[in-house]
Amino acid sequence: MTLTSPHSQTAQACLDQLSAGPGGLSPEEAASRLETYGPNRLPEAAGRSALVRFLSQFRNVLIYVLLGAAVVTALLQHWVDTAVILAVVAGNAMIGFLQEGKAEAAMAAIRSMLAPRAAVLRGGQRVSVDGTALVPGDVVLLEAGDKVPADLRLLQAHGLSAQEAILTGESVPADKSAAPVAEDAPLGDRRSMLWSGTLVTQGSGRGLVVATGTHTEIGRIGGLLSGVETLKTPLVEQMDHFARWLSLLIVLAAAILLAWGYFLGGHPFASLFMAVVGVAVAAIPEGLPAVTTITLAIGVRAMAQRHAIIRRLPAIEAIGSVSVICTDKTGTLTRNEMAVVSVETPDGVFEVQGDGYAPSGAIQPRGDLSQFARTAALCNDAALACKGGHWIVEGDPMEGALLAFAGKAAGGIDAGRLDVIPFDSRHRYMAVLAEAGGERITHVKGAPERVMRMCHGIDLPHWHDRAEAMAKRGLRVLALAMRHETGPEIDRDSLDGSLTFLGLAGLIDPPRPEAIEAVAECRAAGIRVKMITGDHAGTAAAIARQIGLENPHRVLTGADLDRLDDPQLAMEVVDCDVFARTSPEHKLRLVAALQARGLSVAMTGDGVNDAPALKRADAGIAMGLKGSEAAKEAADLVLADDNFASIAAAVREGRTVWDNLKKVISWTLPTSAGQALPIILALFLGLALPVTAVQVLWINLVSSVTLGLALAFEPSEPGTMARPPRRRDAPLLTGDLVWHIVLVGSLFVATVFGMFNYALARGYSLELAQTISVNTVVVLEIFHLFFIRNIYGTSLTWAAVKGTKVVWTVILAVTAAQFAVTYLPPLQMLLGTDAVPFADGLLIVAAGVVFFALTEIEKQIRLGLRVRPGKA
Numbered sequence: 001m002t003l004t005s006p007h008s009q010t011a012q013a014c015l016d017q018l019s020a021g022p023g024g025l026s027p028e029e030a031a032s033r034l035e036t037y038g039p040n041r042l043p044e045a046a047g048r049s050a051l052v053r054f055l056s057q058f059r060n061v062l063i064y065v066l067l068g069a070a071v072v073t074a075l076l077q078h079w080v081d082t083a084v085i086l087a088v089v090a091g092n093a094m095i096g097f098l099q100e101g102k103a104e105a106a107m108a109a110i111r112s113m114l115a116p117r118a119a120v121l122r123g124g125q126r127v128s129v130d131g132t133a134l135v136p137g138d139v140v141l142l143e144a145g146d147k148v149p150a151d152l153r154l155l156q157a158h159g160l161s162a163q164e165a166i167l168t169g170e171s172v173p174a175d176k177s178a179a180p181v182a183e184d185a186p187l188g189d190r191r192s193m194l195w196s197g198t199l200v201t202q203g204s205g206r207g208l209v210v211a212t213g214t215h216t217e218i219g220r221i222g223g224l225l226s227g228v229e230t231l232k233t234p235l236v237e238q239m240d241h242f243a244r245w246l247s248l249l250i251v252l253a254a255a256i257l258l259a260w261g262y263f264l265g266g267h268p269f270a271s272l273f274m275a276v277v278g279v280a281v282a283a284i285p286e287g288l289p290a291v292t293t294i295t296l297a298i299g300v301r302a303m304a305q306r307h308a309i310i311r312r313l314p315a316i317e318a319i320g321s322v323s324v325i326c327t328d329k330t331g332t333l334t335r336n337e338m339a340v341v342s343v344e345t346p347d348g349v350f351e352v353q354g355d356g357y358a359p360s361g362a363i364q365p366r367g368d369l370s371q372f373a374r375t376a377a378l379c380n381d382a383a384l385a386c387k388g389g390h391w392i393v394e395g396d397p398m399e400g401a402l403l404a405f406a407g408k409a410a411g412g413i414d415a416g417r418l419d420v421i422p423f424d425s426r427h428r429y430m431a432v433l434a435e436a437g438g439e440r441i442t443h444v445k446g447a448p449e450r451v452m453r454m455c456h457g458i459d460l461p462h463w464h465d466r467a468e469a470m471a472k473r474g475l476r477v478l479a480l481a482m483r484h485e486t487g488p489e490i491d492r493d494s495l496d497g498s499l500t501f502l503g504l505a506g507l508i509d510p511p512r513p514e515a516i517e518a519v520a521e522c523r524a525a526g527i528r529v530k531m532i533t534g535d536h537a538g539t540a541a542a543i544a545r546q547i548g549l550e551n552p553h554r555v556l557t558g559a560d561l562d563r564l565d566d567p568q569l570a571m572e573v574v575d576c577d578v579f580a581r582t583s584p585e586h587k588l589r590l591v592a593a594l595q596a597r598g599l600s601v602a603m604t605g606d607g608v609n610d611a612p613a614l615k616r617a618d619a620g621i622a623m624g625l626k627g628s629e630a631a632k633e634a635a636d637l638v639l640a641d642d643n644f645a646s647i648a649a650a651v652r653e654g655r656t657v658w659d660n661l662k663k664v665i666s667w668t669l670p671t672s673a674g675q676a677l678p679i680i681l682a683l684f685l686g687l688a689l690p691v692t693a694v695q696v697l698w699i700n701l702v703s704s705v706t707l708g709l710a711l712a713f714e715p716s717e718p719g720t721m722a723r724p725p726r727r728r729d730a731p732l733l734t735g736d737l738v739w740h741i742v743l744v745g746s747l748f749v750a751t752v753f754g755m756f757n758y759a760l761a762r763g764y765s766l767e768l769a770q771t772i773s774v775n776t777v778v779v780l781e782i783f784h785l786f787f788i789r790n791i792y793g794t795s796l797t798w799a800a801v802k803g804t805k806v807v808w809t810v811i812l813a814v815t816a817a818q819f820a821v822t823y824l825p826p827l828q829m830l831l832g833t834d835a836v837p838f839a840d841g842l843l844i845v846a847a848g849v850v851f852f853a854l855t856e857i858e859k860q861i862r863l864g865l866r867v868r869p870g871k872a
């Protein structure tokens with residue numbers, strides 16, 4: 001059942017060849033064809049193979065240092081050292097490999113959440129199906145912003161154009177129509193076709209699926225669906241870069257240390273070399289890049305659980321730093337569950353009752369609303385369906401509400417559709433030419449001020465007042481109008497001034513309770529929330545009040561915005577929170593104006609024309625349910641539930657990720673310094689090493705990567721949403737951090753030397769003294785971990801002590817490992833350790849407590865000093 005050159009055949013011929021009808025396939029037929037043709041899917045980009053991923057772990061300075069050291073120790077025939085070093089290399093590579101695998105799996109899971117859906121006719125009913133379920137013969141409904149889900153032969157096109165750059169390289173959208181074109185027309189000129197993967201930029205239409213999956217044009221050239229970007233963000237790159245330079249610096253310093261120790265210190269080369277290798281390994285923060293990546297991956301997963309799907313990883317950083325959120329109203333702040341509650345016609349005012357979208361309910365008082373209902377039902381793209389006694393809408397909920405109303409007012413209404421002017425947020429109305437009983441009528445609905453202007457014989461001031469009054473109640477107001485038509489198409493040029501006004505419909509769309517909470521949360525977090533809506537100023541202000549925006553009293557309309565030039569707009573934009581009757585172009589100007597004021601902006605959008613604003617925003621957010629594919633592709637973040645509360649949740653997670661990165665770094669760098677410094681000092685001062693080289697390798701292997709990793713799983717600290725946003729360009733490596741490294745490094749040196757000398761003074765063997773030092777280092781690292789878990793407040797709370805499951809699992813594992821090397825004879829042989837007496841074990845833990853107390857006191861003083869001069 002393949003079609004040759006569908007573009008050159010008539011639509012009917014294509015339908016016939018695919019044994020399909022204009023009402024689509026029956027659900028059974030579609031299912032059986034799916035068996036035959038397989039899912040409409042392109043092969044995934046081949047990921048990196050496990051082997052390549054494993055080998056890539058060896059591309060880092062630390063591993064080079066270790067491998068070099070292994071060679072040297074082997075030449076010196078120090079086989080135990082060689083074995084330990086190689087074990088460390090393998091261990092490091094394995095951990096990196098597993099972590100990266102987890103991170104990639106998290107991203108792959110996200111990718112599948114972004115699978116597009118398509119509106120199709122099945123058995124004459126409009127239904128929404130997974131893009132992968134399309135089969136040849138399906139009839140697909142398209143509107144501006146849709147991504148074409150398969151190769152389609154157009155059956156109908158109304159002002160349709162598509163952006164086909166991915167296939168033709170042509171960036172100007174191509175106009176489309178249902179008429180056949182020459183058989184030898186090149187791809188870009190086949191106007192009767194829509195190609196899979198291209199974007200509908202304007203208009204609406206219907207198309208017959210003629211090819212799916214790899215048989216589509218894009219499939220044939222091996223094009224790939226654009227998915228989620230890889231795991232690199234500016235921050236990860238910064239970390240990689242930083243870690244690389246730091247490593248090189250450390251290697252250089254180690255070389256100097258080696259030369260110094262050999263030529264000036266007179267140490268024997270073999271033991272000196274091992275000590276220097278130990279220093280280098282201890283100091284290089286090898287876990288940092290891997291832990292950064294895993295922290296981001298965990299953030300991605302946490303956001304996905306809160307219905308915010310990250311498309312571009314840098315957005316994780318951006319969303320955590322936003323200071324303004326510009327949000328749509330309908331469906332984001334409100335439920336987008338609409339109902340017509342009030343109708344005003346020249347005959348009177350009617351109150352409409354009912355439940356949900358059920359097309360039954362009372363209208364008071366009784367009256368003739370048949371013409372009004374007919375227009376409401378026919379100027380409409382939605383469909384109602386009763387599933388399990390519950391009425392649901394396929395399509396726009398506002399249109400669903402109009403259908404339900406029409407059902408209440410007049411019962412079933414049917415007519416053949418001849419022509420359409422699709423709704424466009426720039427002209428704000430929609431018109432449908434329908435024929436019933438030989439009568440052709442153009443039905444129009446849209447924003448009142450727009451539609452009323454097209455009507456004749458209407459008392460404009462009166463009806464403006466009525467619309468205003470409805471809007472003030474928070475109702476969404478639509479005006480309906482009609483005219484008789486003679487031709488088979490709407491005569492677009494003569495519409496103005498020729499319509500007969502039918503009346504106004506007022507629809508409720510209640511605020512989401514969780515959005516009200518989320519707005520309050522954002523305000524507490526120092527984030528200003530602004531509503532940008534295409535709706536009427538009165539309606540917008542009423543909803544803004546109900547939702548709790550900071551300044552609901554001042555409304556700027558699209559017309560106001562047009563009057564302001566950019567500098568004026570930048571002046572006005574900060575204090576105004578409600579923007580009404582805007583078009584998508586205004587969003588771009590608003591983002592730019594807010595950014596000009598130094599703010600970091602999150603912007604939501606759903607339509608194809610919102611794409612530029614989404615791209616420009618610091619965090620572009622698209623709606624997953626009602627958003628167009630065009631908007632999703634431009635966005636950094638997609639909301640799976642279109643809910644404002646999910647934006648607030650994403651901000652919280654974004655802030656948590658940033659904090660956790662900060663914690664990972666604040667733990668790793670001072671710890672690395674603390675491990676290396678005692679050895680360096682001992683070498684310089686010609687003292688016995690408190691920790692041997694092999695022991696340092698051991699500490700690194702068991703503790704650094706594992707303990708640091710626990711911080712990636714930290715939950716949000718209390719008060720995460722009570723702090724003002726961080727500056728977008730705030731660096732991670734701050735003066736505070738440098739001070740922390742110095743402080744912790746010094747405390748490590750003092751404690752380790754203290755314990756070591758105490759042991760020697762008690763007459764313990766060198767092995768035992770070194771074992772005590774090793775355990776001291778690990779205990780300090782654990783206490784440091786608990787300290788770092790709370791950088792904004794005290795660590796002395798039950799929650800802080802209770803920690804997370806990950807923290808305690810890691811600590812138990814590390815403790816068990818320490819007991820093993822301290823008390824198991826084979827490991828004692830390998831690492832040169834000795835059993836530590838119980839009392840000294842307690843002393844080590846006590847040293848950890850003192851270390852913790854000192855750092856905690858320092859933190860309290862630092863935080864106290866910071867809060868006192870005014871509110872931070």
Ligand code: ATP
Binds near residue numbers: 398447535
């Ligand atoms: P938001 O930007 O918060 O989602 P919105 O959905 O009201 O708000 P638009 O979709 O731009 O924004 O709609 C602007 C106005 O156009 C609406 O207030 C309504 O009066 C009118 N309108 C919206 N959808 C339709 C439609 N399908 N047919 C006719 N008129 C419409």
